[in-house]
Amino acid sequence: MKNTISVKQFQFFPFHLVTPSPWPILVSFSLLTLTTGAVSYIHGYYLGGYILSLGFIITTLGMSLWLRDIITEGTLLGDHTKEVVVGLVYGIVLFIVSEVFAFFSIFWAFFHSSLSPAIELGGQWPPLGIEPLNPFAIPLLNTLLLLSSGATITFAHHGLLASKRGAAILGTLLTIILALIFTGLQAFEYAQSSITIADSVYGSAFFCSTGLHGLHVIVGTIFITVGFFRIINYHLTNTHHQGYEAGIYYWHFVDVVWLFLFVAIYVWGGTGL
The missing domain is CATH 1.10.287.70 (Helix Hairpins)
Known part of the structure; x- marks a missing residue:
């Protein structure tokens, strides 16, 4: 009977060869x-x-x-050796950079129309006939929720780094709850809004920017939820948690983008300040 020798026994490099x-x-x-x-x-x-x-x-x-x-x-x-993990870090960073440019294009379109409104828009911003949402109602509450979620996920991260499993689980769970409340309030805001995506440039810019951000919130929530269950199942340690950490990077990106959205789209763009 022939001895079966794994290919990995002859691998003299630290990189992972993905199987078919x-x-x-x-x-x-x-x-x-x-x-x-x-x-x-x-x-x-x-x-x-x-x-x-x-x-x-x-x-x-x-x-x-x-x-x-x-x-x-x-x-x-x-x-996932040390060198593989470094490659994964580069991957998530470059992915987030690509997402930054996606939002940059939407902000570009928004400011292109709002800084110098065309005659078709009534020469003013918000355009004639558009009733923007109150930025100091649900949008302000959502801002507080996202900032709080950034704090709770950071608390969870530090708990995991310190091998405090209870703190990591609690912080991650609170982050998920805050994210779900944010998404629910965003859906409620859409349902109560008097404008649609077809209402002038304002409606298109508003729903494209906030909708894309909402999609990122949903993806980030799934990202963190997977990390939550992996912590519960003892998959993650203080030295091995790259997937969870990537989710945290992504979530902080979502937080920062929302701050720009709140100031530009809701406050400045909605009130004409």
Whole structure:
């Protein structure tokens, strides 16, 4: 009987060679389906909503299975060496930088129209006929919630670094609760708003900016929730918690973007100060 020798026994470098996986190609086609469905649905094409739903379900499933394998590689198989972790840090930082430019483009469009309103907008900002939301009602409360969530996730991070599991769990749980309340209030604000995305440049800029940020809040909440359950299951330690730390970086980015949104879109852009 021949002895089976693992390829890893002959690996003289610290980098992780990813094993063949079906998830990248699955996610690629599911994203294509998702995009096609979204365009079809927006333009009112037949079955557009069904294609969009199918793409969303397959993308969610594929990403979940892909991330499950990554967690297994890093936590159970020990494939995430120091050099691999450094690469992961560069990856999340570059991803956040790309997100910064996405919001930068939206702010550019907003200020392009608001700093010098065209005659079609009535020569003023907010445009004629637009009743902006009160920035010192739900938006101010949401600002306090997000700032508080930034404090609680930092508390949880320091608790994990100090090997205080109870503090890490408590801080992460509070962050999730605050994030869910924020999302609920944002949905309530949309439902009560007198404007829509089709109401002039103001409506487009408002819903594109706050909606994109809301999507990031949902993604960040999922990110942190995964970290929460990994802490409970003893996956993370004070020296091995890169995925959780990446979620914290992302959440602080979400906090900072909201501050810019609150000042620019709600306060200055809504009141014309």
